[in-house]
Amino acid sequence: MDNSLPPRNAGRRWFPPVIFDIICERVASGQDLLAICSDPSMPSRTTFYAEVTENPLISAKYAAAVRTAVERRAAKTTV
Template identity: 45%
Template sequence: MPEPAGPSPRRGAYSRRLADEICARLSNGQSLRAICTDPAMPHRATVLRWLHANPEFRSLYALAREAAADALAEEIVSIADRATGRDDVPAIKLRMEARMWVATRLRPTVERRAEPAPAITIAITPDDTDL
């Protein structure tokens, strides 16, 4: 039986083709855990090693996560728009809240400014007194 060409993606070296596929699937809202259950995809630990070792992949991955958050936000709106008075409101609310929770964790945190923003000064001039 012939040997397979190259290392198995389950424990292989970084592959831009696989990285692009992972990021595309993440962008569409699929979880990394779900992606990595696919035998054609690398093991989750392999992907995490790639993230640690490869700044280019880390950047692609971050963009994919942002796109996934956007996809979840669109899905939340769609769920709300499809709801009717006859629907199971607690179930709809649970579906929406679960997606909101995940979406907020996919978006990178905004760095807080180390120094306070400059104060706004308002000056009233003689021209303003007639207003």
């Protein structure tokens, strides 16, 4: 008997905007995208990056989150 489960989010390409908001908040706070996307309630990195590539609004929001994370890290290292 095969008890294997299908891949998480298999075939799922769309997630509600609130999920992307949560991901961006977590990235901005310094969390790693790999860790965030390892959470079963989050889209895979492949799905996330596909959406970032295809959607300019999400791309801009993600870029801002990454910028915020970098600025926070830089501020910590210069203190």
